Amino acid sequence: MIYFDNSATTFVSEGVRNRIQELTADEFSANPGALHKLGLKAFEIYDGIRKDTASLLGAKPEEIFFTSCATESANTAIKGYMSRNKRAGNAVISTRTEHKATLECLDYLAKAGYEIRYVKVGPDGKPLIESLEEELGKGSVALACFTLVNNETGSVLPFESIRKTIKAVSPETCIYLDCVQALGKMQVNMSSLGADMCSFSGHKIHSIKGNGVLYVRKGVRIDPLILGGGQQDNMRSGTQSPVLAGAFLEALKEVSEGIEEARVKVAEINSYLRRELAARDALILSPEDALPYVLNVSFKGFESETMLHCLEIYDIYVSTVSACSAKQKKVSYVLLEMGTDRKIAANAVRLSFSRNNTMAEAEEFIRRVDEIYEQFLIK
Amino acid sequence: MANVLLARMGEVTLKGLNRGSFEIQLKSNLKYRLKRFGNLKIYQSQSRIWIEPKEEDNPNFRSMADAEAIMKAVCQVFGIVSVSLARKFEGDFESIKENAVECVRELLGQNPEYTTFKVESKRGNKTFPMTSPVICDELGGHILDTFPELKVKVKNPDFILNVEIRESNYVYSGKMMAHRGLPVGTCAKGMLLLSGGIDSPVAGFMMASRGMPLDAVYFHSYPYTSDLAKQKVIDLAKIVSGYSGRMTLHVVNFTQIQLDLYKHSPQDMLTVTMRRVMLQIAERLALKNDCKCLITGESLGQVASQTMEAIAATNEVVKMPILRPLIGLDKQATCDISRDIGAFETSILPYEDCCTVFVAKHPKTHPHPEDIIEAEKDLDIEELVEAGVLGTEDIVIDPF
DSSP states (O other): OEEOBTTTOOOOOHHHHHHHHHHTSGGGOSOTTOSSHHHHHHHHHHHHHHHHHHHHHTOOGGGEEEESOHHHHHHHHHHHHHHHOGGGOSEEEEETTSOHHHHHHHHHHHHTTOEEEEEOBOTTSOBOHHHHHHHHTTSOOSEEEEESBOTTTOOBOOHHHHHHHHHHHOTTOEEEEEOTTTBTTBOOOHHHHOOSEEEEESGGGTSOSSOEEEEEOTTOOOOOSSOSSOTTTTTSOSOOOHHHHHHHHHHHHHHHTTHHHHHHHHHHHHHHHHHHHHTTTEEEOSOTTSOTTEEEEEETTOOHHHHHHHHHHTTEEOBSSOGGGGGGTOOOHHHHHTTOOHHHHTTEEEEEOOTTOOHHHHHHHHHHHHHHHHHHOOO | OEEEEEEEEOGGGGOOTTHHHHHHHHHHHHHHHTGGGOSEEEEEETTEEEEEESSTTOGGGSSTTTTHHHHHHHHTSTTEEEEEEEEEEOSOHHHHHHHHHHHHHHHHHHOTTOOEEEEEEEEOOTTSSSOHHHHHHHHHHHHHHHOTTOEEOSSSOSEEEEEEESSSEEEEEOOEEOOOSBOTTSSOEEEEEOOSSSHHHHHHHHHHTBTOOEEEEEEEOTTTSOHHHHHHHHHHHHHHHHHHOSEEEEEEEOHHHHHHHHHHSOGGGHHHHHHHHHHHHHHHHHHHTTEEEEEOOOOTTSSGGGSHHHHHHHHTTOSSOEEOTTTTOOHHHHHHHHHHTTOHHHHTSSOOSSOGGGSOSSOOSSOOHHHHHHHTTTOOHHHHHHHHHHTEEEEEEOOO
16 A cells, blocks of 8 residues: 555554553543542643643643644634734734635634735745735734645745744734644744744644644633633643543654654655656646645646546555545645646645655556556546 | 324225235335334225334334334335324223323424314214214314313314224324325336436436336446445435335446547547447346336436437437436426435535546537447447446445
């Protein structure tokens, strides 16, 4: 099997599997909120996990909140900030290439009367600074929402210059950054990054599904999305789960090691595929300087889904742009926003790698693509 | 007192000397369809079928709400016009009054907005000392005394309380409407050409309503169409089988055939040549599986392949009758039936059944016979048809 769909989700690592096994032991299974000593033990282990997670992300423990997924993190950050900080105004800026978790929140806010301004992106998927300046110039902005690495193209946000541009005009603007596809693939450190809120997902870094993290910089106040028993400093109610938090931490530990070596290895696979595919009837849609973990390719003569199923015959797994929207039979809104021709975008397939992929797999992939062209192309 | 179901037969009762065989089939279908609801006694008297639990306290008969599932199942059996949950009991008029009050109490519990009613009675047992009008008067009065908030209204009341006096007494109110038709199994089997669209499941439903058991054939073009599309067809077959009974779905691996057609047939004739091959494969599968006809969801003029010329061009390749129950139906009427039988939501799922890459932009809508001869001159049709029949996967579809 060749699994090139790591941006959709990753396989659970051996270490995470073992850690989950350990943390499901009776001694850690009491309610971390209980007053008895068994509860205290569960709380201690949970609290330790929170501290270690914070430390690996370059954050303070009280800035880290465990959620069920990055979508929950995004919802909490975006809706929670706008609901809490009414005095900051009602304008939000973002781009139309964000993940649906962000875009749907913005649509929700728009329906509630908020003003959403969209910054244009260039053919490389990066927000255009002039467009950003223009949108900022239209009046004060409460919140800015961007993505560090685009999930469909791998396009990397020039965050420092975006941040500077925003803060120069509007120092009070809160910046939310979707870091889901960046985590474990490039350095993501809260203390040096300069974002105010960030979302992370466990299952994109070889943890299981059902765990995410929301970072909220100390001093930034937001309303909770989920109300209840007041767990996690009232920010995210619901009994804390040492197992899920521990799974996230274990995965984070593993991907935080050797980030550079892994990037070099994946970059070799990426450039090999770019070269070989470009020499065939394929168009590379990911920008040159994209993170090598994502490679968006348009195969001439094959609609996205047909190519996906052709590859599936050979036990090769890829995505038609974004697994979340694959069932809606739509052409990628991200590619269209970048100015990609609709016909080219309709044939787009996303290959996404993890550090576990190999060059041998990439070579096999190319051989299979040749066979598919031979056997299934309708001339 | 025990709750029982009263199912009314429709067209079956118009039958002459062969009525018995239709009734036997109907009862057998009910027995099969209702076996998951416990041990039941199903028997007939005149134009009614009675369904009673053999064991005491069958949970499916406890109340109107509990009986909804079994009543829906009865309504899926063709040959039934409607069904009611009735209280069955013995005794004199006093017991009728008691049961009538209980029946109204339960009904008002579920429908607190009801304010008007009337009583209708039938007295099959002529030894009962009161006549039907007297029963209605007396019982109506008793109900009014017991439920002072109710009023009698003869035209369009909120509910009708029915009393029937036969070997036992029955009291009930309201009925669930079924799909009428004739019991499935009273005519020969048909082969339904099933796609993932709206029309073909409706066509299958309509033929099953005339008593026809079904098999179905689906043409799968993986990897051009996904396995989700195939699953959708399986789901649709299951919905149809809820009415027609168990069927076998024959999934033809159509990919290579479609590629050959694409290669050797002119673009604008592709739809016609493809449908001609499909019908021939379907006919062979029909013969192998004891089906006497083919059934399609074609509706005249709906798409390029459904013009009169295109239908004539596809019709001529098979000897078997092709039944097209939707041929004169407006699309909206088909959609209404599709919704009614619970297929619509599945039919409109986006997975395509016939890959768009194989469809010509401008197909010939009025093909001439000479066009067809020209289009098929480079094709070994017999070989393609045989390949289709051989590459078929059979899936048994059970209604539940």
